[in-house]
Amino acid sequence: MRIHVQNPADETVFPITPQQWDAAIARAPDMADLQVSFASDDAGFAAAMADAEAIVTWTKVVHQRFPKGALPGVAPKLRTIFCTSAGLDRLAPFDWLPEQMTLLNNRGTHAAKAGEFGIMALLMLANHVPWFAHDARQGQWAPRFASVLAGRTVCVVGLGSLGGAVAARAKQFGMHVIGVRSSATPHESCDEVVAQSDIDSVLPRAEFLLLACPLTPQTRGMIDARRLALLPRGGKVVNIGRGALWDQDAVCDLLESGHLGGAVTDVAVPEPLAPESRLWRTPGLFVTPHMSSDDPATYNDRSLDIFFENLRAARAGQPMPNRVVPDRGY
Amino acid sequence: MRIHVQNPADETVFPITPQQWDAAIARAPDMADLQVSFASDDAGFAAAMADAEAIVTWTKVVHQRFPKGALPGVAPKLRTIFCTSAGLDRLAPFDWLPEQMTLLNNRGTHAAKAGEFGIMALLMLANHVPWFAHDARQGQWAPRFASVLAGRTVCVVGLGSLGGAVAARAKQFGMHVIGVRSSATPHESCDEVVAQSDIDSVLPRAEFLLLACPLTPQTRGMIDARRLALLPRGGKVVNIGRGALWDQDAVCDLLESGHLGGAVTDVAVPEPLAPESRLWRTPGLFVTPHMSSDDPATYNDRSLDIFFENLRAARAGQPMPNRVVPDRGY
Numbered sequence: 001m002r003i004h005v006q007n008p009a010d011e012t013v014f015p016i017t018p019q020q021w022d023a024a025i026a027r028a029p030d031m032a033d034l035q036v037s038f039a040s041d042d043a044g045f046a047a048a049m050a051d052a053e054a055i056v057t058w059t060k061v062v063h064q065r066f067p068k069g070a071l072p073g074v075a076p077k078l079r080t081i082f083c084t085s086a087g088l089d090r091l092a093p094f095d096w097l098p099e100q101m102t103l104l105n106n107r108g109t110h111a112a113k114a115g116e117f118g119i120m121a122l123l124m125l126a127n128h129v130p131w132f133a134h135d136a137r138q139g140q141w142a143p144r145f146a147s148v149l150a151g152r153t154v155c156v157v158g159l160g161s162l163g164g165a166v167a168a169r170a171k172q173f174g175m176h177v178i179g180v181r182s183s184a185t186p187h188e189s190c191d192e193v194v195a196q197s198d199i200d201s202v203l204p205r206a207e208f209l210l211l212a213c214p215l216t217p218q219t220r221g222m223i224d225a226r227r228l229a230l231l232p233r234g235g236k237v238v239n240i241g242r243g244a245l246w247d248q249d250a251v252c253d254l255l256e257s258g259h260l261g262g263a264v265t266d267v268a269v270p271e272p273l274a275p276e277s278r279l280w281r282t283p284g285l286f287v288t289p290h291m292s293s294d295d296p297a298t299y300n301d302r303s304l305d306i307f308f309e310n311l312r313a314a315r316a317g318q319p320m321p322n323r324v325v326p327d328r329g330y
Numbered sequence: 331m332r333i334h335v336q337n338p339a340d341e342t343v344f345p346i347t348p349q350q351w352d353a354a355i356a357r358a359p360d361m362a363d364l365q366v367s368f369a370s371d372d373a374g375f376a377a378a379m380a381d382a383e384a385i386v387t388w389t390k391v392v393h394q395r396f397p398k399g400a401l402p403g404v405a406p407k408l409r410t411i412f413c414t415s416a417g418l419d420r421l422a423p424f425d426w427l428p429e430q431m432t433l434l435n436n437r438g439t440h441a442a443k444a445g446e447f448g449i450m451a452l453l454m455l456a457n458h459v460p461w462f463a464h465d466a467r468q469g470q471w472a473p474r475f476a477s478v479l480a481g482r483t484v485c486v487v488g489l490g491s492l493g494g495a496v497a498a499r500a501k502q503f504g505m506h507v508i509g510v511r512s513s514a515t516p517h518e519s520c521d522e523v524v525a526q527s528d529i530d531s532v533l534p535r536a537e538f539l540l541l542a543c544p545l546t547p548q549t550r551g552m553i554d555a556r557r558l559a560l561l562p563r564g565g566k567v568v569n570i571g572r573g574a575l576w577d578q579d580a581v582c583d584l585l586e587s588g589h590l591g592g593a594v595t596d597v598a599v600p601e602p603l604a605p606e607s608r609l610w611r612t613p614g615l616f617v618t619p620h621m622s623s624d625d626p627a628t629y630n631d632r633s634l635d636i637f638f639e640n641l642r643a644a645r646a647g648q649p650m651p652n653r654v655v656p657d658r659g660y
Contacts, residue, residue: 113476113477117453120450120457124450124454124459127450129459129618136616139605141598142619148443273469273471276469286463288462289472289473289474290473291474
């Protein structure tokens, strides 16, 4: 099978290297017959697309190289597109994807890192760290005391790789975990799970709310001003999903009004945030620059392992576990 | 037995209330015969000292009410002083304490809270949070990526209630934990333990260094510029003990030079820090205002439980477990 790896031309932290590929093959000897090429430029891409059957690449490359109508023309033999991202909202709507082609994401890659970031964010909020960051700008030593997480309630929206890992850490710290996902199917790390359509019923109990779901037409704008107001006074919020999942101006407004007790967000609209954005200046809000879930020490290794698991499933006539369902958006 | 609780006049967060006392007695029915009084003023203190056999109070109250030479005169029947703090460095040297009198601290109270703060600080450092706090002041969106804690080495100095709890959390996250304490006695949450006199031998391996020991003549200034330089380049440091355990100017210097990769400190010299202190302005340094280990929801309950455990030990003719050894300083 003929595979092509197309790295973005400007990528310095996460390019997939031939060494990483060889190491992944060493972990998956049944994949040793794959023929692979690497490129980061136009010429390498064009040459490879003549006979590539699968491409391993970035959402931004897919967005740029496969506009609506380009496929199958630019890559006549291509059947599988593997994106090294979990959230493919940038590629929606999926009308550029021919029906016979399979789009895969790398969900599973981010779990360990996302779980650590998530519990860190909950601990930072419990410990008033976003407020201390603002006090520091004025050189103000202003103690606020804090309680442990045990026994407190967190609502985790999205129970995939990211949210599931955060829920597991939250349980480890003795929290009461309410999960929210598309259906109310139980989850091993949650004390309760409700369907997204029932989220309003649990928000009044959510001392902490953490967003870790994909951005789809069903989740866009889900946490609006009305739902933020349903949180108990002093409620604390985290977003490691996508900025458009919530109304970020409403988050700022409710921090300023005192209804919210703190916020940590790793995502924003737009990214990068402009220097003049109010998100940088709102007391109680801590911004990290979209780095919560990507561990450079393991990212490409895990992505390639997951890619090979999917090829293995296809060879065995099984469904590919990372297949993105275009109508669902993830 | 006649007990007096003296709260500081200005204390709003942590005063011990009669309700908390009654609840603690309900948990310890064998203490129901204790006679207790409460005060926060001079008159109440003076009246109680006539016959009090034990006092439950703050280090700052002890410092103010029992200057050298005052005891036993001001409190002729007093035999036991229980301080609702773990670190009694403020009361050193202990030449004000008559030999026949027992000084107790509340070690054990802080464990759960300190463990959470400690692992939060390690996660914040791993995730570059102190740097993002400074980027936010300029409205600068500047991603830095981060790896998980698993497999990385932390050196925890002090394995009492605070350091032991942090070591346990660090193990839970898969870290390699090196403990440092007065002697090299093994500890259940540490992979290795070395004596304080051997600390230089482990610092070059300490990607993270966390200080959680008491401030004594033996530990004052222990982490000086020379020892900070022994840390590997990019080493990250946390202080939840006392500001005078390290050279805080050297920490700032080595952050500025790039040798250190980040710092979180909950303690400083002096406290409160002045608005013009360089600690507020040094990129990579995050200051919290001495709140790491004090959980107001449980603090007094645990302190009283510990006080009663000590009285129970004394009644049984056993050594009191929280007795402070003046020569040792903790």
